[in-house]
Amino acid sequence: MAGATIWSLLEPSALLNPHPIYREWYGRSPVLWDPDIEAWLITGYDEAFTVLRDADRFCQDWRRVGVDTPPSLLSLQTLDPPEHTRIRHLMLEGFRTAGLDGVEQRTRARLDELLAEAEGAAGFDFVTRIAEPLTLYAVTGLLGVPDIDPAWFVPRSHTIVDSMDSSLRPECYEPGVAARAELSALVGAWIDAPLPEGFTAHVVRRAKEVGVERDILHNSLRVVLQAGFQTASRFLTTGLHALLRLPPEQRGPVDNDLAVNELVRYAGPVHVESRACVEDTVLGGRQIRRGQIVSMFLGAANRDPRTFDDSAAVRWDRTPNRHLAFGRGPHACLGAQVATVIARTVFGTIGHRYPGARLLAEPRPRPNVTEHGMFELHVAL
Template sequence: MAGATIWSLLEPSALLDPHPIYREWYGRSPVLWSPEIEAWLITGYEEAFTALRDAERFCQDWRRVGVDTPASLLSLQTLDPPEHTRIRHLMLEGFKAADLEALEHSIRAALDESLAEVEGADDFDFVTKIAEPLTLHAVTRLLGVPHVAPDWFVPRSHTIVDGMDSSLRPECYEPGVQARAELSALVGEWFDAPLPEGFTAHVVRRAKEAGVERDVLHNSLRVVLQAGFQTASRFLTAGLYALLRIPPELRRPVDNDLAVNELVRFASPVHVESRACVEDTVLGGQQIRKGQIVSMFLGAANRDPRAFDAPDAARWDRTPNRHLGFGRGPHACLGAQVATVIARIVFGTLGHRYPNARLVAEPHPRPNVTEHGMFELHVAL
């Protein structure tokens, strides 16, 4: 593949802004073969949308193309319908059992407390002072489980995300497996603990009646805890970075769902979703063979000029906005509503209280292509 290769995305400049590379690939073909990782790189919106929605031709459960999957990895995230449908419906029941109004009040109180601690500082690290602790607080409150120590949880969660890039960094695979096992042990303690009525108590009680195996429920709760934390906390950081690069006089508070969804389109941290092709098919004019991998670059698709007017501009009243930041199809993000609430509270509060907030230094990006993140983001209020 001439020009930028998949390895180019690990360059620090690309981790902060991969769109020049995405545009080069898209210019050659919205569906482009990468011999480096033997996968199709999907940068076009319609092509990505199709593969995400079509679970018959493009699977998340790789056993359907003959790949062995350990039982510890069978979850909401890795199963396809009809098995996936049962666990998804049970998890949706869990969201209904959670007190989302109380959760919103709790998030606001936790944010006020965190901001009070940093308000007088010349600058502070938004990642470790706001984004990560606030999101961990929100996710554990949503699940109705005991507080999890950030110093223990956060490094393991980041290690799991590193493992998602194992096709580019093979050395990250085994540590990711070990980190999952350690989080699984934590989740296992919830099954026998007396939990307050809410998300986890409800799904544990209802699992057998809903036809969901205990191991699948266990793995799925681990996924909701870890993925919910990572996606939301990394979005807070990526979103704030994008907002603070806009001159103060041109900014506006991102304090409603319409604006939050535009920020998701413009600056979502989730850049890659991969599937395996179940049968020979055609996508974007390319012949995809059974067993081949298709990697949807959601960050690229969300700026496809065929799908969005002025795709490289943040238009806070953009509607309709059919972005792919929360995925599509059977595996669309279950927690999109909660992630939107967290973002609306944080960005709205910061925008109204601190309209002149600024970046103190360029951030230090994490070497993740699948899900972009930052080690630190220093901000002055």
């Protein structure tokens, strides 16, 4: 594959801005074969949307194409309908039981405390002082489980994200397995302990009744904790970085769902979702064979000029906004509303309270292609 390769995405400049590479690939073909990792790279919106929606032809459960999956990895995230449908509906029941009003109140109160601690400083790291502790606090509150020490949880969570890129960095796979096992032990303690009424207590009580096996419930709760934390906290970081690179007069206060959806289209952290092709099919004029990997670059699809006018610019009034930042189809992000509430609260508060906030230095990106993030983001309010 001439030009930029998949390995180019690990360059620090590309981790902060992969879009020049995405545009090059898209210019060659929205559906492009990469012999290095033996996968199809999808940068077109229509093609990515098709794959995300079509669980019959493109699977998340790789057992359907003969790939063994350890029982510890069978979850909401890796099952396909109809097994997936039961656990997804149960988790949606849990979200309705917990409600989103409490998430916003809890997030706002804790944000005020964290900002008060940071206000007197000439500058601070937004990642470790605000984004990570705030999101973990909000997610554990939503789940109705005891608070978790960020110093213990956050490194393990990042190790799991690193393992999602194991096709590019094989050395990350085994540490990811170990980190999942540690989070699983934590979740197991929740399942066996009395908890106040809320998300976790509800799904644990209802699981057997609706036909969800204990191991699937266990793994899925781990996924909700891990993915909920990572997606929301990394969006706070990638979103704030994008905002503070705009001139103050162009930022607008991101204090409503319309604006949050535009920011996540433009600067969302989740860049790749992969599926396996279940049966020979044609996508974007290309022949996809059974068993081949199809990797959708959501960050690229969200700037496809065929779908989005002025796609490389932020337009706060963009509507409709059919972005793929939270996925689509059966595996669409279960916690999209939660991530939106947290983002609306944080970006709205900062935008109104600190309109002159600024970056103090270029951030140091994490070496993650699948889900972008930063080690640090130094800002001044």
